[in-house]
Amino acid sequence: MAIVESTLTADVTTFRVEAYEKIDYTLQYVDGVFDPANTQLADVYRPWGRCLMVIDDVVDDLYGERARAYFAAHDIELTVYRLVVDETTKAWTTVEGIIDAFTEFGLVRKEQPLIVGGGLATDVAGFACASFRRATPYVRIPTTLIGLIDASVSIKVGVNHRKYKNRLGAYHASSTVLLDFGFLATLPVDQVRNGMAEIIKITTVGDRHTFDLMDAHGEALLETHFGHVDGEQHAASAELRAAAHEITYRSIQRMLELEVPNLHELDLDRVIAFGHTWSPTLELAPEVPFFHGHAINIDMALSTTLAEQRGHIDATERDRVLSLMSRLGLSLDSPHLTPELLERATAAILQTRDGRLRAAVPAPIGTCVFLDDVSTDELVSALDKHRTLVAELPRGGAGVQAFVDEGLPA
Numbered sequence: 217m218a219i220v221e222s223t224l225t226a227d228v229t230t231f232r233v234e235a236y237e238k239i240d241y242t243l244q245y246v247d248g249v250f251d252p253a254n255t256q257l258a259d260v261y262r263p264w265g266r267c268l269m270v271i272d273d274v275v276d277d278l279y280g281e282r283a284r285a286y287f288a289a290h291d292i293e294l295t296v297y298r299l300v301v302d303e304t305t306k307a308w309t310t311v312e313g314i315i316d317a318f319t320e321f322g323l324v325r326k327e328q329p330l331i332v333g334g335g336l337a338t339d340v341a342g343f344a345c346a347s348f349r350r351a352t353p354y355v356r357i358p359t360t361l362i363g364l365i366d367a368s369v370s371i372k373v374g375v376n377h378r379k380y381k382n383r384l385g386a387y388h389a390s391s392t393v394l395l396d397f398g399f400l401a402t403l404p405v406d407q408v409r410n411g412m413a414e415i416i417k418i419t420t421v422g423d424r425h426t427f428d429l430m431d432a433h434g435e436a437l438l439e440t441h442f443g444h445v446d447g448e449q450h451a452a453s454a455e456l457r458a459a460a461h462e463i464t465y466r467s468i469q470r471m472l473e474l475e476v477p478n479l480h481e482l483d484l485d486r487v488i489a490f491g492h493t494w495s496p497t498l499e500l501a502p503e504v505p506f507f508h509g510h511a512i513n514i515d516m517a518l519s520t521t522l523a524e525q526r527g528h529i530d531a532t533e534r535d536r537v538l539s540l541m542s543r544l545g546l547s548l549d550s551p552h553l554t555p556e557l558l559e560r561a562t563a564a565i566l567q568t569r570d571g572r573l574r575a576a577v578p579a580p581i582g583t584c585v586f587l588d589d590v591s592t593d594e595l596v597s598a599l600d601k602h603r604t605l606v607a608e609l610p611r612g613g614a615g616v617q618a619f620v621d622e623g624l625p626a
C-alpha cells in the first residue's frame with residue numbers, strides 16, 4: 217500500500233515522522249460469483265495464474281465443486297485449504313494453521329489469498345493475512361448474512377484469546393469483497409436469524425426506515441432466507457426480494473457511513489457497537505458459546521429497556537424493538553446474564569473503551585446516544601425490569617437455536 221503523504225522532520229535531539237497510508241478497497245455485488253461468465257474473481261487471479269483459496273469446510277462441501285470448475289474454466293490453478301472453525305476455535309492456533317498453508321503454497325509477497333466463508337473464516341483468515349509478512353493483501357467472499365452485511369464490510373479482523381472476545385486482531389481491509397447474496401439459499405435458518413441480529417443492530421440505532429422494513433418483513437425474510445427459497449408460510453416473491461435487497465444494501469451502506477470516517481476507531485463512541493457492550497463477555501461465558509447474533513441481541517434488548525428507563529425511547533418503541541427480536545426467535549434474555557456477569561463485563565468494556573462505558577442506546581429508533589454513567593445498581597434494576605418484560609414474551613425471552621452446538625450440522 218503506497219504511503220500517500222509523509223513528512224520527516226529532525227533536529228539535534230529529535231526525529232519526527234508523520235505518514236498517512238491510503239486504505240482503498242471495494243465491495244462489489246456479483247450475482248453468481250462462481251459462474252464462469254462472471255470474471256470479477258478471475259480478473260484478480262489471472263495475472264498470477266494460480267489462487268490459494270481458504271474456504272470454510274461446510275461451504276466447500278456445498279460450493280467447492282463450483283469454485284474448482286470456475287478456476288478450471290479460467291485456466292487458473294486452484295489450491296484449496298479447508299478451514300474448520302467455530303467460535304470455540306476462533307484462536308491464534310487456527311491462524312497458525314492458515315499461515316502454514318501460506319508457507320506451503322509459497323505465497324509471494326503481493327499474492328492475494330482468497331477467503332470464502334462466514335464471519336469466522338474471514339475474521340480468522342483475515343487476521344492471518346494481517347500477520348503474514350506484517351500485511352498480505354487478500355480477497356473476501358462472505359457466505360453468511362453476518363459476513364455479507366457486517367463482518368466482510370468491516371476492516372476489523374481477529375480472534376478470541378482464552379475467554380476474551382476478539383482480543384487479538386488488526387485493521388486489515390481486503391482489496392476486494394465480492395457480495396453474492398445467492399449464498400443465503402443454503403444458509404441454515406438459525407444462521408439467517410443470527411445475521412438478522414446485526415441488521416437489527418445497525419437499524420435500531422442507525423436507520424429507522426430500514427428498521428421499519430425489517431419490522432414489516434422479518435418473519436418472511438427469515439423463512440425464505442431473504443427471498444432465496446420458498447417457505448411454507450411465505451413465498452420468495454419479487455416484492456420480498458426487493459425488500460431484502462433494500463434492507464441489506466442500506467445495512468451495508470449505513471455500516472460504511474459510520475465506519476469509514478473512523479476506520480481505526482480513534483473515536484471510541486461507535487454507533488456500530490450497540491449490543492457489543494456486555495455481549496463480548498456474555499457470548500463466551502457458557503461452556504458452549506452463544507452464536508454471536510444471540511449474544512449481541514440480549515445486550516441490545518437490555519440496552520433498549522435501559523434506554524426507555526432513561527427516557528431516550530418511549531415504551532411503545534421499546535416494545536416494537538423487543539417484539540421484532542422475539543418474533544424472529546432471537547434471544548432477549550438468558551440465565552447467563554447475571555448481575556455478576558454484568559459487573560465483570562462492564563469492567564472489561566471500560567478497558568476496551570479507554571475508561572468510558574460509551575454504551576450506545578436507541579434515542580429513539582434510528583438514532584443513538586452514548587451512556588457513560590450507568591452504575592451497576594441501575595444496570596441490575598434495568599435487568600429486573602427487562603426480565604419482567606420478556607417473561608411475557610414467547611419462550612420467556614429465550615432464543616431459538618442460540619448456541620454454537622445447536623446449529624451445527626449433525
Ligand SMILES: NC(=O)c1ccc[n+]([C@@H]2O[C@H](COP(=O)([O-])OP(=O)(O)OC[C@H]3O[C@@H](n4cnc5c(N)ncnc54)[C@H](O)[C@@H]3O)[C@@H](O)[C@H]2O)c1
Pocket residue numbers: 272273274275278301302303306333334335336337339359360361362363366367368370371372373382399400402403404407410411414508624
Ligand atoms: N469483523 C467484524 O467486524 C465482525 C462483525 C460481525 C461479526 N463478526 C464475527 O463473525 C463471527 C460470526 O460469523 P458467522 O455468523 O458468519 O459464523 P460462521 O462463519 O461460523 O458461519 C456460520 C455457520 O454457517 C456455515 N455456512 C457459512 N456459509 C454458508 C452457506 N452459504 N450455506 C450453508 N452454510 C454456511 C458455516 O460453516 C458455519 O457452520 C463471530 O465470531 C463474530 O465475532 C465479525
Ligand SMILES: O=C(CO)[C@@H](O)[C@H](O)[C@H](O)[C@H](O)COP(=O)(O)O
Pocket residue numbers: 366370372382414486488489490492568
Ligand atoms: O461484532 C463485531 C466485530 O466483531 C461488529 O458487529 C461490531 O459492530 C463492532 O466491531 C463491535 O463494536 C466490536 O468492537 P470491539 O468492542 O471489539 O472493538
Ligand SMILES: [Zn+2]
Pocket residue numbers: 414492508512
Ligand atoms: Zn457483532
